[in-house]
Amino acid sequence: MNEGPRSIVIVCYSEALSRITHMSGTAGNEALIWREGLVTPRGVRTIPALSGNALRYRTVREPGARWLIREYGLTGRLTLTQLNFLFHGGNLTKKSNGREDTNRIATYQRLFPLGRLLGGTLPDQILAGSLDTWIGELVCQENRDYLEAVLPDPKVLPARLRPAESFVSGYQYTRGDAARTVPTLARLKGPDSAGSDSSNLMIYSGQAVLRGAAFVHGFTLKNVSELEIGALILSLRLWQAAGGTIGGQAARGHGRLALSLVAGDFDQNEAVNAYVQHARSVRSEATAWLESVFARKPDAAAEGKTRTAPESVGLDLENAGEDL
Amino acid sequence: MSIPESSPSPDPVPVPVPPDLPEMDTESFRRKLAGLADPDRTTGMTEKTEIRETASRFCSILAYLFGRDLGRLTLSSRIDSALESACAKVSDDDLDRFVTICLDHIQADAAQAAACEPLRQLLETFLVRPPEWRQEFLHYIGTHRLAVVVRGKARWDLVKNKEIEL
Numbered sequence: 133m134n135e136g137p138r139s140i141v142i143v144c145y146s147e148a149l150s151r152i153t154h155m156s157g158t159a160g161n162e163a164l165i166w167r168e169g170l171v172t173p174r175g176v177r178t179i180p181a182l183s184g185n186a187l188r189y190r191t192v193r194e195p196g197a198r199w200l201i202r203e204y205g206l207t208g209r210l211t212l213t214q215l216n217f218l219f220h221g222g223n224l225t226k227k228s229n230g231r232e233d234t235n236r237i238a239t240y241q242r243l244f245p246l247g248r249l250l251g252g253t254l255p256d257q258i259l260a261g262s263l264d265t266w267i268g269e270l271v272c273q274e275n276r277d278y279l280e281a282v283l284p285d286p287k288v289l290p291a292r293l294r295p296a297e298s299f300v301s302g303y304q305y306t307r308g309d310a311a312r313t314v315p316t317l318a319r320l321k322g323p324d325s326a327g328s329d330s331s332n333l334m335i336y337s338g339q340a341v342l343r344g345a346a347f348v349h350g351f352t353l354k355n356v357s358e359l360e361i362g363a364l365i366l367s368l369r370l371w372q373a374a375g376g377t378i379g380g381q382a383a384r385g386h387g388r389l390a391l392s393l394v395a396g397d398f399d400q401n402e403a404v405n406a407y408v409q410h411a412r413s414v415r416s417e418a419t420a421w422l423e424s425v426f427a428r429k430p431d432a433a434a435e436g437k438t439r440t441a442p443e444s445v446g447l448d449l450e451n452a453g454e455d456l
Numbered sequence: 457m458s459i460p461e462s463s464p465s466p467d468p469v470p471v472p473v474p475p476d477l478p479e480m481d482t483e484s485f486r487r488k489l490a491g492l493a494d495p496d497r498t499t500g501m502t503e504k505t506e507i508r509e510t511a512s513r514f515c516s517i518l519a520y521l522f523g524r525d526l527g528r529l530t531l532s533s534r535i536d537s538a539l540e541s542a543c544a545k546v547s548d549d550d551l552d553r554f555v556t557i558c559l560d561h562i563q564a565d566a567a568q569a570a571a572c573e574p575l576r577q578l579l580e581t582f583l584v585r586p587p588e589w590r591q592e593f594l595h596y597i598g599t600h601r602l603a604v605v606v607r608g609k610a611r612w613d614l615v616k617n618k619e620i621e622l
Contacts, residue, residue, distance in 0.1 A: 145480060145485065145488065199471055202468065203468060203470065203471050271489065271492050273494065285482050285485075288482060288486040288489055289489055290494075291493070292493060292494040293489075293492055293493060293494060294492055294493070294494045295494070344491070345492075346489075346492060365477065366473065366474075368477055369474040369476070369477055370474055372474065373474035373475075391477060391478075392478045392479065393478070393479045393480065394480050394485055400477065400479075401476065405473075
C-alpha cells in the first residue's frame with residue numbers, strides 16, 4: 133500500500149459486447165454516432181469514440197453515488213439538490229461570500245473520497261476534483277499513433293489494425309402503432325378510436341459501432357490516496373456488475389462494454405477494501421455533512437419578514453452574502 | 457431538513473462489493489488486439505477499381521437476366537432490393553450463394569442463366585479470387601449499393617446500345 137498521495141494512470145480496454153450507440157445527434161429519423169476529428173496523413177477523418185463526459189458519468193459518478201446512497205441507507209431521503217450534487221456535481225446557486233471555506237473543503241474531501249476525485253459544486257463554492265477521464269478511442273488503424281502513445285507496451289499492437297469504418301454498421305427499428313397491432317382493444321366510436329386515421333407508426337434507425345470492436349480509455353488520478361483509487365475502482369466494478377452500458381438504446385440491448393484493466397500501479401482489492409471500510413466508518417458524519425451543507429435557510433417570505441439590509445436585522449454577517 | 461433527525465435511517469444493509477475487474481497481462485492483451493488486426497494485405501487502388509467494375513458488371517448481368525414476368529420499369533429498384541437482400545443473407549465470402557439469391561430475387565430464368573457466358577465467367581472470377589477480395593466485394597456492395605445500381609444501369613444501357621460487351 134502506498135503511504136502518501138500520488139498520481140497514477142489507469143488504462144482500460146473495453147470490448148463491445150453489443151452494438152454501441154453513443155450518439156451525437158440525429159439526421160431525420162437516423163441517429164448518428166459520436167465521432168472525433170482526427171488529423172491523419174490522408175486528411176481529417178472522423179472516428180467513432182466515447183466521450184469523456186459520458187464515461188465519467190456512467191462509469192464513475194453514477195455508480196459511485198448510487199453505492200453511497202444505498203450504503204448509507206439514504207434512498208428516498210435526499211432532496212433533489214443533494215441528489216444533483218451527488219449525481220451531477222451540483223450547481224452554483226448562491227453568491228459566494230468571497231472566501232474559500234477550507235475547513236469545509238477538507239471535511240468534504242475526508243468524508244467523500246469519491247467527491248474529492250470528481251469535484252463538484254456546493255451552492256456557494258466550487259470544489260476541485262482530481263480525476264481526468266480520457267476519451268474512449270476506438271482501436272483502429274487511424275488511432276494507431278495515439279494507441280502507441282498511451283498503451284504501456286505498444287508492441288502488443290498488431291502490424292496493422294482494421295480501419296475505423298469497418299467497425300461501423302447500422303440498425304433499424306419500428307415503433308408499433310396500436311391502430312395496427314391491437315385495434316380490437318380500442319373503443320369503436322369517437323375521436324382517436326379504432327377506425328380513426330391517426331397512425332403513428334415510425335421507422336427509426338441509426339449508426340452503431342459493431343459488437344467486437346474495442347475502445348481504449350483511461351483515467352489520470354492526480355495527487356490521490358488509496359481511498360480515491362478505491363472509490364474509482366469500486367465504481368468501475370459496480371458499473372460492470374450493473375451491465376456496463378454506455379450510450380443509448382440499452383433498453384434494446386445496445387451499449388454493453390466489458391472492461392479490463394491494462395495498466396495501473398495499485399492493488400485493486402486493497403484499494404477497494406480501504407475505501408469501503410472508510411466509507412462505512414464515516415457514515416454518520418458524511419450523512420450529517422450532507423444535511424448541514426444543503427440545509428435550507430428559513431424562508432423569509434414564509435415567516436412574514438421583509439428583505440432589509442443585514443445590519444438592520446442583526447443577521448449573521450458571515451453568511452449574509454448567501455441571502456442577498 | 458432534508459434528512460430529519462427525528463426519523464433516523466435504519467441501519468443499512470452493507471452493499472455487496474462486486475468482484476475484481478479483470479486485469480490483462482501483455483500476452484492476453486496482445487491476443488485480444490490480434491483479433492482487431494487487418495488481414496495481412498491492403499486494398500490497393502487497382503483492387504478497388506476492379507471491385508467497383510465487377511459490381512457494375514454483375515448489375516448489368518442481372519439486368520440482362522431480369523425475369524420476364526416482372527415489370528421492366530421496376531428493373532433498377534428490383535436489382536437494388538436483390539443486392540440488399542443478398543447482402544443481408546450472406547455474411548461470409550460465399551459469392552455463389554450471393555449470386556444465387558440475387559438471381560432468385562429477380563426471377564431469372566434458369567435456362568437463360570445457364571446459357572449466360574458472362575455470368576459463368578464472373579462466377580469463375582469469384583472462385584479464383586482470395587477470400588479477402590470476396591469479402592471486400594460484398595462489403596463494397598453493402599455499403600455502396602445505390603452507386604452500384606447507378607453504375608450497373610449505365611453499363612446496361614451501353615450493352616443495349618452494343619457499345620460494350622456484357
